Amino acid sequence: MRSIDIHAHTFTPTMLKTMAAGQEWYxxxxxxxxxxxxxxxxxxxxxxxxxxxxxPEERVADMDQLGTEVQVIAIHTPVFGYHLSPADxxxxxxxxxxxxxxxxxxxxxxxxxxxxxPMQDVDAAIAELDRAVNTLGLKGAELDTVxxxxxxxxxEFLPFFKAAESMGATLFYHPQPQHNLMLExxxxxxxxxxxxxxxxxxxxxxxxxxxxxxxxxxxxxxxxAHGGGPACFGMGRMDRGWQVRSEARVNIxxxxxxxQSRLYYDIVVMSERSLRFLIDQVGIERVxxxxxxxxxxxxxxxxxxLQSLESITQEEKDMILWKNLEKLLGIETKG
Amino acid sequence: MRSIDIHAHLTPQRFWQATEKGGDWHSLRREQDARGRQIAIVGDQRGGLPPxxxxxxxxxxxxxxxxxxxxxxxxxxxxxxxxxxDASLAIASSRDSNDEIAEMVKAWPDxxxxxxxxPMQDVNAAIAELERIMTTxxxKGAMIDDKxxxxxxxxxEFLPFWKAAEQxxxxxxxxxxxxxLVDFRTDKFHLPNSIGNLADRTITFCxxxxxxxxxxxxxxxxxxxxxxxxxxxxxxxxxxGWQGAPDSPTKPPMPPSEYLRRFHYDCIVYTEDSLRFLIDTVGADRxxxxTDWPYDMEFDWPVSWILSLENITQEEKELILWKNLENLLGL
Numbered sequence: 001m002r003s004i005d006i007h008a009h010t011f012t013p014t015m016l017k018t019m020a021a022g023q024e025w026y027x028x029x030x031x032x033x034x035x036x037x038x039x040x041x042x043x044x045x046x047x048x049x050x051x052x053x054x055x056p057e058e059r060v061a062d063m064d065q066l067g068t069e070v071q072v073i074a075i076h077t078p079v080f081g082y083h084l085s086p087a088d089x090x091x092x093x094x095x096x097x098x099x100x101x102x103x104x105x106x107x108x109x110x111x112x113x114x115x116x117x118p119m120q121d122v123d124a125a126i127a128e129l130d131r132a133v134n135t136l137g138l139k140g141a142e143l144d145t146v147x148x149x150x151x152x153x154x155x156e157f158l159p160f161f162k163a164a165e166s167m168g169a170t171l172f173y174h175p176q177p178q179h180n181l182m183l184e185x186x187x188x189x190x191x192x193x194x195x196x197x198x199x200x201x202x203x204x205x206x207x208x209x210x211x212x213x214x215x216x217x218x219x220x221x222x223x224x225a226h227g228g229g230p231a232c233f234g235m236g237r238m239d240r241g242w243q244v245r246s247e248a249r250v251n252i253x254x255x256x257x258x259x260q261s262r263l264y265y266d267i268v269v270m271s272e273r274s275l276r277f278l279i280d281q282v283g284i285e286r287v288x289x290x291x292x293x294x295x296x297x298x299x300x301x302x303x304x305x306l307q308s309l310e311s312i313t314q315e316e317k318d319m320i321l322w323k324n325l326e327k328l329l330g331i332e333t334k335g
Numbered sequence: 336m337r338s339i340d341i342h343a344h345l346t347p348q349r350f351w352q353a354t355e356k357g358g359d360w361h362s363l364r365r366e367q368d369a370r371g372r373q374i375a376i377v378g379d380q381r382g383g384l385p386p387x388x389x390x391x392x393x394x395x396x397x398x399x400x401x402x403x404x405x406x407x408x409x410x411x412x413x414x415x416x417x418x419x420x421d422a423s424l425a426i427a428s429s430r431d432s433n434d435e436i437a438e439m440v441k442a443w444p445d446x447x448x449x450x451x452x453x454p455m456q457d458v459n460a461a462i463a464e465l466e467r468i469m470t471t472x473x474x475k476g477a478m479i480d481d482k483x484x485x486x487x488x489x490x491x492e493f494l495p496f497w498k499a500a501e502q503x504x505x506x507x508x509x510x511x512x513x514x515x516l517v518d519f520r521t522d523k524f525h526l527p528n529s530i531g532n533l534a535d536r537t538i539t540f541c542x543x544x545x546x547x548x549x550x551x552x553x554x555x556x557x558x559x560x561x562x563x564x565x566x567x568x569x570x571x572x573x574x575x576g577w578q579g580a581p582d583s584p585t586k587p588p589m590p591p592s593e594y595l596r597r598f599h600y601d602c603i604v605y606t607e608d609s610l611r612f613l614i615d616t617v618g619a620d621r622x623x624x625x626t627d628w629p630y631d632m633e634f635d636w637p638v639s640w641i642l643s644l645e646n647i648t649q650e651e652k653e654l655i656l657w658k659n660l661e662n663l664l665g666l
Binding site for chain 1: 532561
C-alpha cells in the first residue's frame, strides 16, 4: 500500500555484531548468553525485540506483510549515546549513521533513514547532521525528548535548530520508552510507557513552543512521536498558563496553540477518537503515518487500522499515509 | 438555571488572622514579598496567595453572585495539605480548617457545602477526621493530593482509608498539592502546573484502577479535578499498558477504559473541543462544573463560558452545571 512510516525502530549491524562477540559497544553489552537484553547504562536494561535484528531482506518481507511501502528507520532511543563523552558520542553517531545509511541502501525504494546525533556537543551534532543529510542521504535525525536532563528550550540548542532548518532536515522526537520521567514517581503498572511516554512527548512540544524554537525557526521540520502525546488535548491549559503567567511568555508573542500546527505528529495515539481530535486540532496536513514498529501490535496492521476508520475521510487517510511525508521528506512512493 | 462549583478553594480566615502579626498557624507562617504579594510558608515550601484568597465569606459570596455561581462546594487550599509536617500539626490544621468550612456551611447552607482536608500521612487519623466531618458536620467528602509524601494512593496502607470513604459515602476530590511530576524535569513556563497537574491526575486514575482500589471499593465516589488530566485522551494507550501488564492479584479484570465511568471529572479543560471529547468519552452524567476559584488558572466567567458553548446541548449543560452534583452530593 502506498505509505511512508516515520516511526520505525531498529538496532544496527555493527552494534549487534560487536555485542554478539561478547564485546562492549560504547559501554553497552548483553546481560547474558541468551542475548535478549542489553545493559545500556547506569544499570538500565533494554529488551531486544527480535525484529530489531532483522536484515534488510527480512524487514522488507515483514513490511510486505503489514502493507507498509516505506519505513523511515532509526536506531532505538534506549541506545542513544548522549551520556557518553563527546568523543565517544561522535564516534557512536558516525558508526550508527553509516550503518543506517548502508541498511537503507539495500532497498532504497523501501527504506529511508534518520540519524542519531551526539547532542552532548552541539557543534559536533550540527556537523554530524550535516554529514548525515548531505553525504549519507539521511532525512534528518531522531532525538530524545531531553538531553542529559536539559530541555530543548535551552538557548545552547538554538544554533542546532537553525542549522537543521537551513538544511531542511526533519527532526523526529521520541522519548525513552521505559527510563523516562515517570520513574521519578513510580515504576508500577508499566505507567512509564503508558503515561510517561505521552507526558514526555507533551513536554517536548511545550519546550519547543514556549522556548520560542517554533517562533524563531518557522521553517523547522519537527515531528513528534505518539501524536505529540496529549499536547493537543491539554493545549487549552497551556494557553491559559501563557495568558496568566509572565514566565510563560518570555519567548513567544502568541499563545501556544498558535504554534502547534507548525509541528508534525504521528498517529500512534491508539484510539480513533483521539486521532480524529488530533487532526481537528493541528490540521490534516500535520498528521503522518507512524507505527512504532515493531513494538505496537496494530489490528490488523498500521495501514490497515487507519484504512478501517470511519471518521477519517479517504483524502485524509491518503495525506496521513503518504502525501504529507512525501512532501516533508522528499520521498516518492509508488504503491 | 443553577450552578454548583465543585472546585473552589478556601484559605482559612484562621490562617490569615493567626499570621496577621507575624504569628504562626500550626507552624505555617506568612510573609509579604517585595511586590506586596502574600506568601504562605509551609515547612520549607513558599507559595504565593492571590488577593482573593484572603476574602471573607461575604466578599466571596458577592464574587459568586457576580460570576453567577450559586454554590461553592468548598475545598481547602491545596498548599495547606501539610502532609510533610508532623502528623500532630496536620491533624490540628485539618481540624481547624474543617471547622471553619463547617461554620460557613452552617451560616449559608444554600451557598456552601464542604469538602474537608485530611492528615493523610497518618491513615488512622485521616479516617478519624473523615468520620468526624462526615458524621457530625455534614461534609460531602474531602480533597486529597495525588500522592502522600511521594506515595501513590494505591499503596496497601491506604486501603482502609478507601474502605472507610466508601462506607461513609464520602466523595474524594483529587487535586495536586506538593508539586507535580513535571517539577522533576523543569520549573519553566508554568509547566509544573499546566502539564504537571494533568499528568498527576492521569497517574491517579491509573494507579487506583491498576492497583485494584476501584475493584476493592465498587461504591467509592471519586472526582478527578482538571477534567481528569490526560486520562480520557490517553485511554487507548492506558488500555494497551493494561493488556501488556503481567498478571497480579490487583490487576483489574477489565481494561481501564471500562472504569472511566466509575469516576467523576470537573470541566476545567479550557476548550470546547476538549470538553466535548471528555463528555463523549466518559458521559455527560460524569462531568461536574468546576472553576478553580480563586486562582489565576480559573475560568474568567465560568457559567457564561459553559452557557456559550455551541456543541454542548442544553441538557448536557444542565447536568454539568448543577444536576450531576445535586445527585452525587445530595445538595
